[in-house]
Amino acid sequence: xxxxxxxxxxxxxxxxxxxxxxxxxxxxxxxxxxxxxxxxxxxxxxxxxxxxxxxxxxxxxxxxxxxxxxxxxxxxxxxxxxxxxxxxxxxxxxxxxxxxxxxxxxxxxxxxxxxxxxxxxxxxxxxxxxxxxxx
Amino acid sequence: xxxxxxxxxxxxxxxxxxxxxxxxxxxxxxxxxxxxxxxxxxxxxxxxxxxxxxxxxxxxxxxxxxxxxxxxxxxxxxxxxxxxxxxxxxxxxxxxxxxxxxxxxxxxxxxxxxxxxxxxxxxxxxxxxxxxxxx
Amino acid sequence: xxxxxxxxxxxxxxxxxxxxxxxxxxxxxxxxxxxxxxxxxxxxxxxxxxxxxxxxxxxxxxxxxxxxxxxxxxxxxxxxxxxxxxxxxxxxxxxxxxxxxxxxxxxxxxxxxxxxxxxxxxxxxxxxxxxxxxx
Amino acid sequence: xxxxxxxxxxxxxxxxxxxxxxxxxxxxxxxxxxxxxxxxxxxxxxxxxxxxxxxxxxxxxxxxxxxxxxxxxxxxxxxxxxxxxxxxxxxxxxxxxxxxxxxxxxxxxxxxxxxxxxxxxxxxxxxxxxxxxxx
Numbered sequence: 001x002x003x004x005x006x007x008x009x010x011x012x013x014x015x016x017x018x019x020x021x022x023x024x025x026x027x028x029x030x031x032x033x034x035x036x037x038x039x040x041x042x043x044x045x046x047x048x049x050x051x052x053x054x055x056x057x058x059x060x061x062x063x064x065x066x067x068x069x070x071x072x073x074x075x076x077x078x079x080x081x082x083x084x085x086x087x088x089x090x091x092x093x094x095x096x097x098x099x100x101x102x103x104x105x106x107x108x109x110x111x112x113x114x115x116x117x118x119x120x121x122x123x124x125x126x127x128x129x130x131x132x133x134x135x
Numbered sequence: 136x137x138x139x140x141x142x143x144x145x146x147x148x149x150x151x152x153x154x155x156x157x158x159x160x161x162x163x164x165x166x167x168x169x170x171x172x173x174x175x176x177x178x179x180x181x182x183x184x185x186x187x188x189x190x191x192x193x194x195x196x197x198x199x200x201x202x203x204x205x206x207x208x209x210x211x212x213x214x215x216x217x218x219x220x221x222x223x224x225x226x227x228x229x230x231x232x233x234x235x236x237x238x239x240x241x242x243x244x245x246x247x248x249x250x251x252x253x254x255x256x257x258x259x260x261x262x263x264x265x266x267x268x269x270x
Numbered sequence: 271x272x273x274x275x276x277x278x279x280x281x282x283x284x285x286x287x288x289x290x291x292x293x294x295x296x297x298x299x300x301x302x303x304x305x306x307x308x309x310x311x312x313x314x315x316x317x318x319x320x321x322x323x324x325x326x327x328x329x330x331x332x333x334x335x336x337x338x339x340x341x342x343x344x345x346x347x348x349x350x351x352x353x354x355x356x357x358x359x360x361x362x363x364x365x366x367x368x369x370x371x372x373x374x375x376x377x378x379x380x381x382x383x384x385x386x387x388x389x390x391x392x393x394x395x396x397x398x399x400x401x402x403x404x405x
Numbered sequence: 406x407x408x409x410x411x412x413x414x415x416x417x418x419x420x421x422x423x424x425x426x427x428x429x430x431x432x433x434x435x436x437x438x439x440x441x442x443x444x445x446x447x448x449x450x451x452x453x454x455x456x457x458x459x460x461x462x463x464x465x466x467x468x469x470x471x472x473x474x475x476x477x478x479x480x481x482x483x484x485x486x487x488x489x490x491x492x493x494x495x496x497x498x499x500x501x502x503x504x505x506x507x508x509x510x511x512x513x514x515x516x517x518x519x520x521x522x523x524x525x526x527x528x529x530x531x532x533x534x535x536x537x538x539x540x
Binding site: 012013015016017018019022024070 | 288
């Protein structure tokens, strides 16, 4: 299993009039978690996309256990439990500073070749970087 | 079953550099669908919240079948298949102008009493307005 | 002068924990106003962009006179006071249902040729459609 | 003069189909800059708001000189050139990693007492913390 975590401060922009983080804004937290998890492996999402492979989201499931609040310093833990193939599944656990689990999520992304306009396998470089975590 | 649909034009703000609607932005489309579905019953979410009952999202599941694109005129169909209790489940089917199904989603919301700070039953008025659809 | 107006319902997503529309979200309202104003002339922003000319924003000035609130049905009035050249200036006046002026804004956009990567003149078709308003 | 700077990574969520940061999303960058500038003084916006004083935005002016792009690591420099009174003016200069100035902005916020529902003076604590910078 490969895991990584990042810290994200909740902005005013993220909140709604309930005083909670608006439910659609977790998608951005997930994205930051994913991209930084890959960067920690020395793998740049930006470069992959520049090379012609992009990763649209195919499925997303979210559970809102407790609200995240303005100015909370969240820890987003990203978990990759299986090596990617044509798809890559990221799980997330989001806690506040007190360590309370506020939120869980699972996102399935698809590798997609922009030139052929078809799904494709995960890039070899990414598979290599992830290999040690699934040995 | 109670159903309602609304039309939403995809803005530039909704898109990302892939040229797709960013995956977190469907949450707003769902919200517009839900609130307008309730309004079509003569029920105002705003008034319910002013009366002390709010509806935070507890769970959200989304499937991105085909990308929604800039300036698409989307039809968001909202389906309520069971009468609300402490929870209310909304399903969504989003099509483009050609009638192609692009996206499906399911959101579970909880009725929550702000004074007692506890979950509560759906307001009687809402249950009454929905009754004819579940007879 | 060319004017057009659209109605926009404030969503929960637009609000922040102050209970106001977050100040960055007016940009979307302006965008909807601009694009629908052009569409009312029979001119499609999407088609212009597909033809290789895009309109990035160069300058934006906003005044927040009174807060727009959740579920407000806003009227966004768009005003074009001078014919476009390399730039096009849009002004906005946003009122609530009571007719109270909540917000004013001015956005300057630039016509930009994606192939030459340089600013360019407004498309002839757009100038023609606007001509009657500046005679 | 008081200055502070923060670094912000451009997310996919921030971009639009032009491949630029959407013009409304700079408001969030400004907000992060402002709040972290205040935090660096030992002053918490969150606590001020909890004490009954909030700071709605009254005016915002933005210049988009060059586009910020996906994955750019931006430096947002915040400048406070005059001590706050009933208003507080923040200026911003946003550069990319190459040091190119991409964007400038100015935001005027108002101190507002939620109980009296009227504008008020800046909290004494904030004025004290800022004093050394305007001596």
